[in-house]
Amino acid sequence: YSFILSSGINAEYGGKVAEQHSCYDGEDADLDCKVLDEDKVIDAIQSDMLKGNNIVDYHGSDFFEEDWIDIVFCLRSDIETLSKRLEERGYSEVKTKNNIESEIFQVLLEEARDSYAHEIVHELKSNTLEDLESNVERIVSWSKSWISDNSSDVDR
Numbered sequence: 001y002s003f004i005l006s007s008g009i010n011a012e013y014g015g016k017v018a019e020q021h022s023c024y025d026g027e028d029a030d031l032d033c034k035v036l037d038e039d040k041v042i043d044a045i046q047s048d049m050l051k052g053n054n055i056v057d058y059h060g061s062d063f064f065e066e067d068w069i070d071i072v073f074c075l076r077s078d079i080e081t082l083s084k085r086l087e088e089r090g091y092s093e094v095k096t097k098n099n100i101e102s103e104i105f106q107v108l109l110e111e112a113r114d115s116y117a118h119e120i121v122h123e124l125k126s127n128t129l130e131d132l133e134s135n136v137e138r139i140v141s142w143s144k145s146w147i148s149d150n151s152s153d154v155d156r
Contacts, residue, residue: 009143010048014058017044031095038063055143062111069116070146073139074109075126 014036018024023040027033042063048054049068056064061072077085082103086096102108112121124135 009147010051010054012045012048012054012056014041014056014060017041020044031098032092033095060108060111062115064115066116070120071142072112072116072121073135074112074121074123075135076106076109076123077103077126079103081127 018034018036018041021040021044023037023044024034025037025040026035028035042065045054045056049056049065054068061069061074079100082100083096086099091099109121109123124138125131126135
């Protein structure tokens with residue numbers, strides 16, 4: 001992560017952007033969460049995205065402009081691991097069920113595949129610390145290659 005930030009790539013965190021710019025359209029009482037206004041998120045990050053050299057971290061990707069995206073990494077987890085994580089976070093039964101069903105039916109992966117060229121959408125297993133380390137290595141490796149290939153576009 002420190003490599004990415006020190007290499008001229010701006011990191012955008014969807015949740016933080018939404019908080020900072022009040023990109024919400026009410027609350028979902030059943031899921032105990034705020035409802036994201038995707039148009040407001042796009043408006044909030046558009047100027048940075050048009051400059052390029054961004055990594056966007058968010059649980060969904062389908063509402064970002066296609067020409068803003070060079071690669072999508074979709075982290076996946078087995079149901080037992082996901083269920084334990086959600087329980088540890090204190091998610092309600094309804095919210096846990098919603099998340100597990102989304103994982104079973106590959107909702108976010110399919111949204112990414114429907115929104116972007118298949119060759120740029122990558123599914124990464126994310127169950128263990130070893131998976132985490134491998135994913136970080138893969139993303140950093142891809143980032144280094146992208147920077148090298150696009151060095152004239154990256155502010156240094």
